[in-house]
Amino acid sequence: MEMTEKIEETARELGARVRPQIEEAKRRFTSMSDSATTYIKANPGKCLVGAIAVGFLIGKIASRRG
């Protein structure tokens, strides 16, 4: 019984320690996504041309390997 209680306690402590970090990571991810969306909406031409260029490069690399 003591062993199970210890394991439960450790798991609880670990959860309490990790939860804030997960929350922080979630918050950071959301803010990054928001700023990326804002940037794309502000500069659609730049972003689309850049995306086409990136896709072109990936396609070139894939075709060379294949």
Add this chain to the structure above:
Amino acid sequence: METRAENPPNGRAAGDAASAKKLGKRMEKVGHTAEQVWDRTRDSFSDFGDALDVKGRVDRHPFGTVAAAIGIGYVLGGGLFTPLTARIVRLGVRIGVRLAVLPLLKQEMAELVGEIEGEEDGKARATSKRTRTRGDEP
């Protein structure tokens, strides 16, 4: 005194002036045509842009539009018929099957099991009724 070069004989000066005028007119015409071509090209490009509605699309689905642009670039870069594409398609199909077909299969199985259980219950009730009625007989 006039030199020969300034005033050549045989009415050459008049001919030169006429040809210069012609050339000027031609140049003007070419310039006008180029302007027209430029205007038409610009109009057709703006029409194309309006038809595509790039700005609206980016406003509605920013990440989707960027992903589509990457896909267009990938195809233009010659990556369409490559092992990487095959791998991506296979992964997509696998995920699609998991997301779309498996819940349907689960539902079907659940319905089938429910029907089988219902039938078995019905049979069991029928047999118990029969035994009861036989037992009640005098």
